[in-house]
Amino acid sequence: MDCYTANWNPLGDSAFYRKYELYSMDWDLKEELRDCLVAAAPYGGPIGLQSAPSCWTVLCQDRVAHILLAVGPDLYLLDHAACSAVTPPGLAPGVSSFLQMAVSFTYRHLALFTDTGYIWMGTASLKEKLCEFNCNIRAPPKQMVWCSRPRSKERAVVVAWERRLMVVGDAPESIQFVLDEDSYLVPELDGVRIFSRSTHEFLHEVPAASEEIFKIASMAPGALLLEAQKEYEKESQKADEYLREIQELGQLTQAVQQCIEAAGHEHQPDMQKSLLRAASFGKCFLDRFPPDSFVHMCQDLRVLNAVRDYHIGIPLTYSQYKQLTIQVLLDRLVLRRLYPLAIQICEYLRLPEVQGVSRILAHWACYKVQQKDVSDEDVARAINQKLGDTPGVSYSDIAARAYGCGRTELAIKLLEYEPRSGEQVPLLLKMKRSKLALSKAIESGDTDLVFTVLLHLKNELNRGDFFMTLRNQPMALSLYRQFCKHQELETLKDLYNQDDNHQELGSFHIRASYAAEERIEGRVAALQTAADAFYKAKNEFAAKATEDQMRLLRLQRRLEDELGGQFLDLSLHDTVTTLILGGHNKRAEQLARDFRIPDKRLWWLKLTALADLEDWEELEKFSKSKKSPIGYLPFVEICMKQHNKYEAKKYASRVGPEQKVKALLLVGDVAQAADVAIEHRNEAELSLVLSHCTGATDGATADKIQRARAQAQKK
């Protein structure tokens, strides 16, 4: 136990690795391991070891991969868990080893070549034999591949030796070709490509449509139509005969379709043309032939001929092209940097810009930014000239690529072209252009984006620089202030300090005096700081008001101590009122003097308070203490509000002449009001009184006013 860590090997500072034996074992093998094929399954699964197989291949069934391997006369099927011996059904006897095996393009079929020169062809499941062939050549073939086409029933295998090529299928004979050079076979979806040093060929089963048309003496509608068209060009009347023949059989539609399809399978443009011409000719005699298939075939062939050109060298067949799709073809062109051709194809096929031209231009631009020998300006300009504001092009993606290549300046230049400022921000941040990112974020109007940048900046810059940056960006500043107000009060204070914003600093401390401080001393101290700030801000008013508040607070404190009751945080007005209501008139007077409460306010205050107390005696005394600065109408009003008509009448008599009518009306003395109004000869007052004349009781008064009015008019 003491040497437990002896087999630990350190790697770096913090990790160890160790290797230990699971169990000891010995292989029962004559060969060396290097001559064997090893297959092992994961998760501690079995290990298969065979003397090097004569041949093997991968089978794929139901989305599971198997390995078929041949060892001597035996075939084994390996999967992730097991190895089992298999025997193909109907295999000729006498096989001592398998020399070649081939799986078809679709993984459905399997061909086996034995040392007896015998070829077995069957399903890849090894459940069914399709056919067999004996070629009597015992030499091991160099290559063997399937040659089939989708939807065709024919099965054939191409076998290649040094100088011989043989196509065998379900037939007693085989096709043989002589190979002049070393050749190699490439199985394809619909045939086999054969290339050597000097040639590149394609071997495939002739498609049905072509066969129908071109078979010797064929009377298929397509063949007749092709013939008809040829005769028509020769201006021969035979054209009409052929056409009639097709039409009589009602096969014109079929004929046209055949010609179109066959055109697709032809490699030579001349042949494509004559077949399409025939189709076009036949179409003229059809009422309702949908044009799509013809148009698309023309377009597809145009594209195919373009990429088949030896400069490009993509010898796609029509079937392969359809399987591959245009998008993949374009991708391949882009990968080969054949941008102009790709763009021409997009434009020719009128692909939507986002999938087509824009995508290719974006790829081009991404390649362009890697050209290190061209200056940033030139690259940026070239890209912008080509791309303009093509929809679907993301300048920020291109810029990201430029940055990835280490060209930060170019990236920034490219970002300038990005119309959506929001898109520019993440990359700018990545490039550590945070200030630029901030202005771009602000431009975008997305406050979340601004906030993201702000936090970035906050971590990146020191506090002083961060605040300076904010100072130049009011929108960001107010956003950050809002955040601080709720989350980081101290930072808010620092922000105001930095800006010498003493006004806001003062408000800040006032707010603090309410929020944070409970004790009166603390509150007063906070208010003092606020007052100082207001002085610095040259806001004398606020400073004085704050000092008054401090004074009031202290005083209210004292009042609470001495008199009991609730005084803290009452307004000055309410403090005085409370004092009067509590009967502390002296104190109230004193307070009013100390805080220089204006007379008018004091009178209103006392009047209301005394009326609330219903201390009519005191009120009367007060009213006579000196001449009222608010007149005596308020006395009438307040008494009436307390429903004391008796008291109200007392004051009504003291109301000055210009308000007399109002006062009399308030106490309900309409008749006297009328008299006064008449005496004043005031039209407005007269109508006011008149509007108060209701019912029969005031009838006489109303008449009186009318008479007075009439008299006034006479004069």
Added chain:
Amino acid sequence: MAFPHRPDAPELPDFSMLKRLARDQLIYLLEQLPGKKDLFIEADLMSPLDRIANVSILKQHEVDKLYKVENKPALSSNEQLCFLVRPRIKNMRYIASLVNADKLAGRTRKYKVIFSPQKFYACEMVLEEEGIYGDVSCDEWAFSLLPLDVDLLSMELPEFFRDYFLEGDQRWINTVAQALHLLSTLYGPFPNCYGIGRCAKMAYELWRNLEEEEDGETKGRRPEIGHIFLLDRDVDFVTALCSQVVYEGLVDDTFRIKCGSVDFGPEVTSSDKSLKVLLNAEDKVFNEIRNEHFSNVFGFLSQKARNLQAQYDRRRGMDIKQMKNFVSQELKGLKQEHRLLSLHIGACESIMKKKTKQDFQELIKTEHALLEGFNIRESTSYIEEHIDRQVSPIESLRLMCLLSITENGLIPKDYRSLKTQYLQSYGPEHLLTFSNLRRAGLLTEQAPGDTLTAVESKVSKLVTDKAAGKITDAFSSLAKRSNFRAISKKLNLIPRVDGEYDLKVPRDMAYVFGGAYVPLSCRIIEQVLERRSWQGLDEVVRLLNCSDFAFTDMTKEDKASSESLRLILVVFLGGCTFSEISALRFLGREKVRCWRRSP
């Protein structure tokens, strides 16, 4: 709503779609947290939520108990907690305290936060700082527009005004743009756009960007809304500061209409219970009086009461069969109408009582004097008396602001003395209120020596500076002069009246203020729509300090005859008053159909 004046009034778009959309989205979000869960709802969101999905819908989707988000520890024992909140930092801290308390107690629950109408990065930041970002899952409920009535949408964002106009925080502008985008995807593109104000312009541009990013979606759709008009609240503070005298406005001023409904207290219901009443076009009695000047309302209601009585009385002469018919068919309707009628009569009485107590007539007289600009001294002493008598802190402030804006700021002596009086009356804490009002440009001081002409020349200089792009500060309101007097003259806001203004048969929008003042905001809208542009209004725009922020965007093919083009969407950025809504309804009856929205 049927309008007798215009039998050809265009049909309103179906806004209930917005409700359905919001409901489906909410249900989807709730289902994202399968199983029983307790739902914590922010107080602000309760009423809007109630209009979208009631408790039984929530229960159907396994919401167990409902809690209010408040500063109290939660008693929920559920294993799954869901929070439905506005994106506010204080909510994040509440959630964090709850989650952290659970953590301390060694308890694990599932937490989900649903932000409405959107989440903000700052909120996620706070969750992270509080160390619970990994414990909660966040989602957005993009519920930005609540249809309050057939012709009224609201964003229900009360903080919009403060955030933008006071703090210069632009985070809600994107929300507005999103809401506009939603409207245009649902109801087709808006062929004509107009706007005035900095915020309006920003919202408009953001919205345009959104549309461009997703172009093709709305193209080719038949537009249901012909015009859209965006207006910043700070273009017209005056109207919002005037006492309301149309019925709906008075109900709002007196009882506060929240989210399209109002709580009538016992003094209105004449029982011992309060009653929550929905106020919209479905309330037939309310619908007939909502836009009326208050002086007409009593007459109307008593006439209505007499009619109702007559209908009840019909049953006297009935035989059994007729009586059966009456009871089964008409009685329910009559009873309903009776209930509504007595509610509104109760409300009227309550309003009357409150208003006479405060010398409403005098107040209105002062406001009119301020609007017309005469007897300024007298008005100032009225305000002073108003403050001295502690009539109402908010009304006093309103009057002070009105004085400040109509007069381009208070003269320094008044500015100081009124503030001093105010602090003495209502408490020293209002020093902060004044600082905020000053920043928002609502209550300012005239620079000493500034005569009106001096101010104007200064403003025009300011405007030219602006054109050169010198003003970048978000608080340009600081430098703003309201120029109300000049604007009022230019736009003829104070109608010349020969004799009595007949409030029963209003002839212009001024009726909403007793014939004394045409709301500025509505007048601007009317003028621009008449001209289909800002042409000829340059001087007004300049006086509004909005030279850079007035815009028009018309589609090329102007199919003026198209039915839908008569529909107008007016967007008030920062809220609008019921008086303005009434005025626009009036405008709609007379000219074109309008509807509007306030965040």
